[in-house]
Structure formats: structure tokens, C-alpha cells
Amino acid sequence: MNLLIMGKPGAGKGTQSKKLLKHYQLEHISTGNIYRDEIKKGSEIGIEAKKYLDQGNLVPDKMTNDIVWEILSKKDYPNGFMLDGYPRTRAQAEALDEMLCRLEISLTSVINVDVEDEILLRRMAGRRVCPSCGHTYHTDYHPPKLEGICDHCGHELIQRPDDLEESVMNRLAIYNEKTKPLLDYYDEKNLLVVIDGEQSTNKVFHDIISKLGEK
Template identity: 45%
Template sequence: MINLILLGLPGAGKGTASERIVDEFHLAHISTGDMFREAIANETPVGLEAKSYIDNGNLVPDEVTAKLVEERLQQKDTEKGFILDGFPRTTVQAELLEDITKRLDKRLTNVISIDVSEDVLIKRLSARYMCKACGATYNKISNPTKVEGKCDRCGGSEFYQRDDDKPEVVKNRLEVNKKMNTPLKDFYDKKGILSSVNGEQTPDKVFEEIYDILKK
């Protein structure tokens, strides 16, 4: 059984890697965003509790998020293993998760960090641009339009860059995430379950490294 967390800064390729891991190892993909939406839509007690904070413009407390995670980890599709996406983000949440996985006898088997240098991440993230007409998203490095200057989806020729994709904003976002990511890596390194892969390779190579770690 594989119970896994992927760590990495924005733009490191966690989303791409997650999809391939789920397909290859048939794990339940548990995203905190999806979890919140489902619990609120289904009006579960924890969902309603989370909604009361969100409706008032407040952050959902760690304990409430942890209750949601515990609810989700008890569902049948996690019996073959799971990959957690978006939780934990802090060492406090990591400690809460440890308590949950002990109680449910579903302890983490692996934590994998996809490591990419800040310079490369800034290039990747600030290469994103969007079509003004239909909102299709492209990336100058990894996903340009098939015909230069022409949107694949609607044929539009006007593009723009969102404010949060501009290099100076990206740099700030990475700093904020690094402050959360580094203590988590230390936390799991001390537990002896952290592995690192080089995220500056092609997605295929990154997945090969992850595959080898998980197969062990």
C-alpha cells in the first residue's frame, strides 16, 4: 500500500506527477479543495462547520480541515492507498495528520519532494498567458499556441498575462510557499520517509524517479 504526500513549490509539476501516480498505482486522489466543495454540497456536519467560516470570510481552522481529511480517509476508495493534495501545509497540520493516520491505521508510507530551483520556477510560472477572448491558458515554455499569436481554441489574437503571473509577483508567491515547504520537508525528513526528485527534468523523467521510489 502507498499512502503518499507530494511536496513542491508552485510550478514544480506536482499536478502532472499526481495524475500519473494515481493512474499507475490506482490511488485515491484526495484534494482538500475538492473535499471542501463536496462536504459543503453534501451538507455534512463538518462541511457546514467549514462553510460557516468561509461565508464570514475567515480561514477554516486546522482542526476543521483535519476533521474533513479524517472523514475522507475513511471512505472505501482509500483502502488501496491515497495521495494527499493540499494538506498538510504546515507542521501543525502535519502533526494533526499523523494523529489521524495512526487512529485509522493508514500511516504515510512516502513523502516525495519535487525540487526545482527558484530561477526555473519563476521562468515557468511567468511564462503563462491567456487568450482575451475565451480565457484559454498557454505557457511559452511548455504549452505555446500551435500557431504563433493565434489561440488554438477560438482563433483570437489578443493575449494577456494575469497580475499574479508577473515575475515580481511570482517571486513573492514562491517566498511565501518556501516558508511553509521547508519546515514540512524537515518534519518528514526526521521521520525518515522523505525522498527528493529533480523536478527540472522532463515530466517523464520525473515520473520515472517517483516510480522507482514508490516501487521500493
């Protein structure tokens, strides 16, 4: 099973990805995680990507396409994979089609976790992340036991620059302009599965499993 998960920034793609990866034993391919790791290492790719991501902008298509090809082409995926955060533009989607064709594999389904903009702004304003172990919290919905401190490793939590309101507004505008049209692109291919992302995390997960079972 080869899945692609889509949704606006803060829609809960990361949370659902973790659940689906465990449920189906898939490999996770997250361009966001890759770029964050490169930024943390201070690599050339990380430095270049940071200039775009801190502003809430997309990393250029070619740079991201090259990274995804490097990952897809270098290993086998016996149980399949989950693409998270890619593609985000029509050009990236077409590049992905070419990659998959060359590798003689195909997407099983494209999941869209759908949430209204106003709800996303509230979600992201309160999001806090542990820079050490990667666990995510929310000041309202999922606070740590000790304010500002990670439950798992004791590191001080941070608010990512791309979770600040100005950056979030910019990311939503870019999503609506660049990424939202991909929903029609994949709907025409009969791959799109739309999920109400405003439900509880568990309900969203069960809806995804149910709809994938119908495909």
C-alpha cells in the same frame, strides 16, 4: 500505497500526481482542487478560502484539516491515496498524523519535487488554465494550438490570480517559511524521497517510480 507529494508552487506536483494516480490506481486528495471547486460553486467555504488564496496565502490550518478529515474518514481507499497540497505546515502535518493513526493507516512515502525559485517564476508566469475542463497549458513549454483557447473544450484560457508574479513571490516566501521545514520532519520519519524536478516531465516520473520501488 499512500503517498504525499510535496514541492514549491509550480514544481510540477499536479502533473506528476496525474501520472502516479494512473500508474498506481490511487485516489487523488488535492486540497487545491477542492478549494477551487468550492470557489467556482460560490460556497461559503469557497468564499472564505478565496480571500486567502488570491493573496497567495495559506488557508487557516483548522479549515483545511477539517476538510481533509472529512475526505479521509468517509470512504475506503483499496489501492491507497495521493495527498497533494496537504500538509503545508507543521501543525497540519501533526494533525494528519493523528488522522491516520485514528484510521489505522500510514504514509508509504513523501515525494519532494525539488526546483529552484528562479525556474519556478518562469514556469508560473506563463501558466494558463482552462476554467471549464481544468487542462493546463504554458505559453512557452506547452502552448495550446490556438492561442488563448483550450484544445479540449474550446473555452478561453485564464491566468489564475495565484500565478501572478506578486502572488507567486508571496507563495514561495510562505513555502520556505512554513512548508520547507516539513522536509526535515518527514526525513526524520524515513519517508522522504527527493526528486530533481528540473528534468523533463517523463524523467521526473521515472525517477519517482524507481525510488518508490527501492522503498
